Structure formats: structure tokens, C-alpha cells
Amino acid sequence: MSRENIPEGALRARDKLIAQFFNHPDVEMIDVGYNLNSPGTSQIVLRVHTRLTDHSKLRLPSAVDGFPVAVITADYR
Amino acid sequence: MKKTESISVTSPVAFFSAAEMREAVRARNRAMAFHFYDPNVKLIDVGFRLKDGDITDELTVRAHVFKKPRGEAFESLSRSAPQRVISETRIGFPVDIVESNYRQEFTNPTLSLSRIGVINPLCGGVSISNERDYNSGTLGGIVEDADTGNLMILSNWHVLVGSAYAPKQMRIVQPGRLDGGSILNAVAVLNRHVIDQGIDAAVADLTTERKAINKQLDLGPVLGSDAPSLGLNVTKSGRTTSVTSGVVTGVEGITKIMYGGFPIPVKYVAHIAQGPSGGEVSAGGDSGSWWVDPDTNFAVGLHFAGNDDPEYALMISMPKVLEALNVRIVDPR
Numbered sequence: 001m002s003r004e005n006i007p008e009g010a011l012r013a014r015d016k017l018i019a020q021f022f023n024h025p026d027v028e029m030i031d032v033g034y035n036l037n038s039p040g041t042s043q044i045v046l047r048v049h050t051r052l053t054d055h056s057k058l059r060l061p062s063a064v065d066g067f068p069v070a071v072i073t074a075d076y077r
Numbered sequence: 078m079k080k081t082e083s084i085s086v087t088s089p090v091a092f093f094s095a096a097e098m099r100e101a102v103r104a105r106n107r108a109m110a111f112h113f114y115d116p117n118v119k120l121i122d123v124g125f126r127l128k129d130g131d132i133t134d135e136l137t138v139r140a141h142v143f144k145k146p147r148g149e150a151f152e153s154l155s156r157s158a159p160q161r162v163i164s165e166t167r168i169g170f171p172v173d174i175v176e177s178n179y180r181q182e183f184t185n186p187t188l189s190l191s192r193i194g195v196i197n198p199l200c201g202g203v204s205i206s207n208e209r210d211y212n213s214g215t216l217g218g219i220v221e222d223a224d225t226g227n228l229m230i231l232s233n234w235h236v237l238v239g240s241a242y243a244p245k246q247m248r249i250v251q252p253g254r255l256d257g258g259s260i261l262n263a264v265a266v267l268n269r270h271v272i273d274q275g276i277d278a279a280v281a282d283l284t285t286e287r288k289a290i291n292k293q294l295d296l297g298p299v300l301g302s303d304a305p306s307l308g309l310n311v312t313k314s315g316r317t318t319s320v321t322s323g324v325v326t327g328v329e330g331i332t333k334i335m336y337g338g339f340p341i342p343v344k345y346v347a348h349i350a351q352g353p354s355g356g357e358v359s360a361g362g363d364s365g366s367w368w369v370d371p372d373t374n375f376a377v378g379l380h381f382a383g384n385d386d387p388e389y390a391l392m393i394s395m396p397k398v399l400e401a402l403n404v405r406i407v408d409p410r
Binding site for chain 2: 004005006010011014018022028029030031032033034036042044047049074075076077
């Protein structure tokens with residue numbers, strides 16, 4: 001993949017997601033990046049990192065301000 | 078309870094009733110009262126009798142000792158110090174004496190001495206810790222105070238400080254305590270940190286006569302710093318996994334990491350995944366490593382956390398780290 005800049009508006013959308021979901025006990029991280037669920041693509045999405053394997057429990061929106069929301073399963077230490 | 082047949086390690090474990098276990102534990106407590114402070118005794122537990130290398134299904138109180146007296150040595154002990162003999166009669170339960178020498182495993186035998194030994198000159202990628210915590214992280218690199226020009230070590234807050242109650246000017250040791258370091262190996266004293274700004278980073282003033290150079294072990298000098306960007310290939314030199322690489326897949330992240338039982342928010346986070354060649358990205362002990370752009374040798378991030386399976390690493394944008402700490406990377410010349 002080549003280096004890319006963040007699309008305009010992505011950080012604002014990320015902040016909205018942070019305001020709503022960052023304090024959820026099962027949310028580990030929220031960032032902007034590639035959709036790892038679609039490897040090989042360069043689609044830039046909002047990403048919520050969680051240790052939960054059943055992502056439906058988070059009840060995340062599918063998109064914020066037009067930026068798709070993807071979920072990454074991880075337990076950072 | 079007593080049977081004569083032995084069971085192999087792979088066979089199902091024998092079952093003991095709750096009453097049997099309670100009786101065994103009470104007997105263990107008696108054994109501890111009599112023998113735990115005997116210098117020859119390392120461990121007292123409840124378990125299967127070990128006979129000729131086989132695990133039997135007899136429940137016993139087991140005393141694990143450095144040296145099991147046998148023959149004349151046992152006879153001599155019985156005469157000279159009968160109170161030290163661990164017997165079924167005294168404990169009121171079957172007893173097994175297991176000879177063993179348990180040691181804390183400070184070092185991983187697969188780790189290179191070039192990273193976990195006493196390193197001179199000091200450089201990025203080697204083992205380090207504060208003087209209190211039994212762990213080891215990575216000396217990220219050498220920086221200088223932007224105001225005074227004093228040389229400093231830069232690594233994570235959770236490596237150099239680790240606690241809200243850490244004393245001021247706590248000593249930093251190289252190698253880290255997990256790798257056998259002690260205050261005799263002190264190389265720096267804690268100066269400041271910025272965890273309250275959401276950045277897991279700290280610096281310590283060098284106090285050692287050992288030289289310190291701008292070099293990442295097995296990678297070379299760092300020539301500057303830059304913000305991480307999506308798609309950037311990165312590499313790092315760390316205490317545990319040595320030189321590894323990955324690709325930046327996320328930026329502008331905010332996360333919360335559990336330190337000492339409390340969730341601490343960390344900002345300016347970039348996410349790294351395995352590159353096309355795969356392989357390990359990071360592991361415990363790599364905390365504090367500097368992620369570097371291999372094309373420019375610019376430091377782009379300070380490693381602080383990771384995930385196994387899948388392999389991910391997290392770093393904090395290096396320009397943000399340097400700005401918050403008011404330090405700059407040392408000129409390699």
C-alpha cells in the first residue's frame with residue numbers, strides 16, 4: 001500500500017464516535033485507517049477496536065458522516 | 078486412597094472427594110507450620126505421589142526440597158535434627174519428598190545478550206527498567222533536553238515510571254531487573270513524564286559513565302522524526318523481538334490501556350499490522366522501542382502495546398512524544 005493522507009472530515013467523524021463509544025468498557029481503541037476486514041483494499045474507515053468477538057453487542061452505527069465504521073477484534077496489552 | 082498402580086502423564090487425573098482434599102490441605106498446613114522455614118524446603122503442596130518418574134494416583138502432602146537426604150545422610154539427620162524430618166507420623170498424612178531446584182526465570186535463553194546484557198555504549202533496542210519493578214522494557218533511544226542539552230533516555234512511562242507513586246528521581250537500570258539488572262547497573266534517574274497528557278512516555282537523565290549513542294541496535298542511527306502515515310512501512314529494534322517490521326494501518330487513534338488496574342487513555346496512537354512478509358511484530362518487553370521509517374531513518378512512533386493473534390502493535394506519534402517531553406533526537410554525528 002502507498003502512503004495516504006486522512007480524508008477531510010474523518011477526524012471529526014472519529015471524534016463523534018469517540019464521544020459516544022470510547023467509554024464503553026469493551027472498546028479498546030478508536031482510530032482512522034484501513035478496513036482490515038477487507039484486506040488488499042485501501043478504503044479508509046473509522047475503526048473501533050474491541051476484545052469482544054460478538055461485535056453486535058456494541059451496537060455501533062454502520063457509518064458516521066459518511067465514513068464506514070469497521071470493527072477490529074484485539075486485546076492490547 | 079492408596080493404590081499401587083502408576084498412571085501415565087497423559088491418563089485422566091484421579092478424582093478426590095472434597096473431604097479428602099480438605100483433610101490433605103489441613104495436613105499441608107501442619108507441614109507448613111513445622112517445616113516451611115527449613116532452608117532445605119522450597120515448596121509444600123498437595124499432590125500426587127511421584128514414584129520413579131511416574132505420577133501415581135495417591136494423594137500426598139509433598140515437600141519440595143533442594144536436597145533429599147538418603148541413606149546415611151538421612152540417618153544422620155534423624156539423629157542430629159529429628160525435628161527436620163518430614164514424616165507421615167508427624168504430619169498425620171502420607172508424605173512425599175520431591176527433590177527440585179525451582180528458580181525464577183529472569184531471562185529468556187533465546188534472547189540475545191547483545192540486548193539483555195550490560196550494554197556499552199547505551200543505544201536503542203536494549204533491555205531497561207526502573208529500579209522497583211520486576212520487568213524489562215526497551216531503551217527506546219537517546220534524546221537531549223531541548224532547554225539544557227542534557228542527554229536523556231526516552232522510553233515508555235510504564236517502563237521508566239510504572240506507578241503514580243513512583244519516587245522522584247527513581248533510578249533506571251540497564252539491563253532491566255527481569256534480565257538480572259540491579260541498582261548496581263543504574264544508568265539514569267527519572268526526570269519527567271507525560272502520562273497525564275495521554276502520552277505513555279518518560280525521559281530520564283543519564284548518570285552513567287557508559288557512553289550513549291544515537292543508534293538503534295541492528296538498524297543504525299535515527300536522523301529525525303516524522304508523523305506516521307497510513308500505508309507506511311516501519312521497522313523497530315526491541316528488547317524481546319529484536320528487529321521486526323510492519324505496516325501502518327491506522328492513525329489518530331485513542332486507546333485505553335490497563336496499567337496497575339486502572340484504564341489510562343493514550344492519544345496520538347498509530348496501529349501497525351504485519352507487513353506482506355508476515356512474522357512477529359512485537360511482544361512483551363518491546364515496550365519503549367522506536368518505530369522507524371526504514372527509507373528515511375526517521376523515528377515515527379514510540380511502541381507501547383501490542384496484540385498477539387493477530388499480530389498488531391500500537392505506537393504513539395513520535396513528534397507528539399518529543400514535543401510533549403520538550404526533547405529532541407540527538408544528532409548522530
